[in-house]
Amino acid sequence: MARTSVAIVGAGLAGLTAAQHLIAAGHDVTVFEKSRGPGGRMSTRRTDVGQKFDHGAAHFGVASEAFAAVVQTWLDADLIRPRDAHPSLYFASAGMSSICRHLSQSLKIVPQVRIHSLVHHDDSIEVFDDKQTSHGRFGHVILAIPAPQTREILPRESHLQQAVRHVHMQPRWVGMFGFTSLVGTDRPDFFVTHSNLHPDDSFEIIRSAGNEVGSAFVVQAGRQWTQGHLEREPSDIIELLTPIVCAALHTDQLPNFSYAHRWRYAFVDEPLGTPCLVDRDHRISICGDWCVGWNVEAAWQSGDALGRLLVDQFSLD
Numbered sequence: 001m002a003r004t005s006v007a008i009v010g011a012g013l014a015g016l017t018a019a020q021h022l023i024a025a026g027h028d029v030t031v032f033e034k035s036r037g038p039g040g041r042m043s044t045r046r047t048d049v050g051q052k053f054d055h056g057a058a059h060f061g062v063a064s065e066a067f068a069a070v071v072q073t074w075l076d077a078d079l080i081r082p083r084d085a086h087p088s089l090y091f092a093s094a095g096m097s098s099i100c101r102h103l104s105q106s107l108k109i110v111p112q113v114r115i116h117s118l119v120h121h122d123d124s125i126e127v128f129d130d131k132q133t134s135h136g137r138f139g140h141v142i143l144a145i146p147a148p149q150t151r152e153i154l155p156r157e158s159h160l161q162q163a164v165r166h167v168h169m170q171p172r173w174v175g176m177f178g179f180t181s182l183v184g185t186d187r188p189d190f191f192v193t194h195s196n197l198h199p200d201d202s203f204e205i206i207r208s209a210g211n212e213v214g215s216a217f218v219v220q221a222g223r224q225w226t227q228g229h230l231e232r233e234p235s236d237i238i239e240l241l242t243p244i245v246c247a248a249l250h251t252d253q254l255p256n257f258s259y260a261h262r263w264r265y266a267f268v269d270e271p272l273g274t275p276c277l278v279d280r281d282h283r284i285s286i287c288g289d290w291c292v293g294w295n296v297e298a299a300w301q302s303g304d305a306l307g308r309l310l311v312d313q314f315s316l317d
């Protein structure tokens with residue numbers, strides 16, 4: 001079997017899961033990631049004093065047997081634990097990004113490179129970043145990024161454009177709030193609260209599991225509130241969210257740390273309905289949670305399906 005060089009754009013769970021299959025089958029994989037490290041929407045942020053915030057997925061559930069088998073390997077590796085009050089939900093003791101770091105161990109990851117375009121050649125596909133710098137020619141490229149970003153990079157002539165055209169993803173503002181002492185102790189695990197800031201909207205407040213210094217909470221604003229405040233500055237968002245958090249926690253203590261992050265593409269409206277797609281003519285394929293759903297398991301399912309499919313296809317080439 002010939003060894004295929006594969007570029008994967010996006011070091012989230014979907015891209016890294018596809019990478020595992022390709023590496024195991026002996027292919028040469030390079031992962032390009034626009035951020036400083038792997039994780040994507042399973043990222044973790046730490047403060048100078050050691051508070052920890054999972055500001056994308058805070059935990060995840062398991063529905064399928066196939067994912068349960070993978071989750072068992074993460075349990076065996078001491079990466080994850082069930083939440084005390086919700087044992088069907090798992091969190092990562094060292095932060096959710098540790099799962100993606102674990103999967104990246106044997107991979108060639110090129111961080112802080114935002115892939116911008118792909119140029120198709122007869123025998124390869126060339127990858128360019130947003131400064132028009134070429135990062136080389138590959139036998140195949142996987143786009144493991146949210147649907148709207150996929151659309152921007154896909155060549156116009158690829159038939160995959162048609163498939164992703166109607167996939168929309170919703171944004172979410174999240175706020176991270178750290179307190180030097182324990183607050184909200186009446187609900188030691190985590191809770192969800194509804195705010196009356198907006199009549200139809202709800203805010204989710206989650207205590208960061210595994211945080212060992214003071215208290216750390218992540219507030220996820222609702223869909224409509226986010227939409228209405230989408231282009232506001234992070235400092236405005238913190239100003240608006242702080243009273244909501246303090247009221248929900250029944251504390252007049254002000255946070256020692258607060259930070260807002262806007263996820264432009266947090267959750268898909270309506271998933272694509274198929275776990276992944278391949279354009280063999282252009283040597284490109286696509287995967288990501290949005291193909292099948294809106295959670296960690298969906299991202300894994302999509303990357304797993306694509307990794308297996310490509311290993312089979314490359315073995316026939």
Ligand SMILES: Cc1cc2nc3c(=O)[nH]c(=O)nc-3n(C[C@H](O)[C@H](O)[C@H](O)COP(=O)(O)OP(=O)(O)OC[C@H]3O[C@@H](n4cnc5c(N)ncnc54)[C@H](O)[C@@H]3O)c2cc1C
Pocket residue numbers: 009010011012013014015032033034035038039040041042055056057058059060061113114115116144145146149172174220263265266267287288289290294295296297298299
């Ligand atoms: C606020 C929030 C809360 C959530 N809560 C939960 C939860 O409680 N439970 C649950 O199961 N799921 C939850 N999710 C969903 C879960 O986080 C995602 O389903 C999953 O992480 C998606 O993984 P992915 O690999 O498909 O995409 P991503 O994690 O988005 O990975 C894509 C990667 O591609 C990179 N990238 C994008 N464009 C480029 C480019 N041009 N060049 C290079 N790199 C690029 C990004 O930086 C990112 O690292 C939540 C998500 C959010 C945003």
